[in-house]
Amino acid sequence: MAKPYISKQKVRDFVSRVSSEKTDAIEKEYEALLTKEIKSLDAFKRLEEALFEARKAAMEIKRAGFGDSVLYSMPASEFLIDRMISRCKSCYHEMPKEWTAICELLKPFVERLSKVRNARQSAYRIIDEAQTGRAAADxxxxxxxDYYTWENRKPEMVLDLSALKGGD
Incomplete structure (x- = not known):
């Protein structure tokens, strides 16, 4: 029986998908940690209380017949947390003093993400240097x-990209 054709692009897509799954998992993990840490701050709890009071006042303005634009422009605490996390991602490498606490929490995750990205680049180099897709998979x-295990996997199985040695 002839072995199925494996293109380099198919192997490259495999590496991309595995690394994306790994980076997504790491990002969800650190977002959960940062959310927990932010919500535990007394200052954030006071901010949530202030937002609650502001929403009550905005409801009174709405009931007085002045519309609901004030009420709908009030940010939710989840929105504020998402903004803080998003901002931290963009300013991590050149962080201002105000972001040191959140960036310290993020540091181990950034290092893990870096390892995954370096492993992905190493895998791409292996693919580019191979003569065929099958040679790249081998x-x-x-x-x-293992591309072959992944190709024949159960849908819920996720391979660990950290098994790939190397990097930049």
Whole structure:
């Protein structure tokens, strides 16, 4: 029986998907940690109380017949947390003093993300240097990332990209 054709692009898509799954998991993990830490701050609790009071006042303005634009322009605490996390992602490498606490929490996650991205680049180099897609899949298997297992996997199975050694 002939082995199915494996293109380099198919192997590249495999590496991309595995690394995306890994980075998404890491990002969800650190977003959960940051959310927990932010919500535990006394200052944030006071901010939530102030927002609650502001929403009550905005409801009174609405009931007085002045519309609901004030009420709908009030941010939710989840929105504020998302903004803080998003801002931290963009300013991590050149963080201002005001962001040191949140960036300190983020540091181990950034390092893990860096390792995944370096492993992905190493895998791409292996693919680019291979003569065929099958040769690329074989080389990746030797490096610890098995395309064949992934191709035949159960849908819920996720491979660990950290098995691939190397990086920039």
């Amino acid at each position: 080389a990746l298997r030797e490096a610890g990332l």
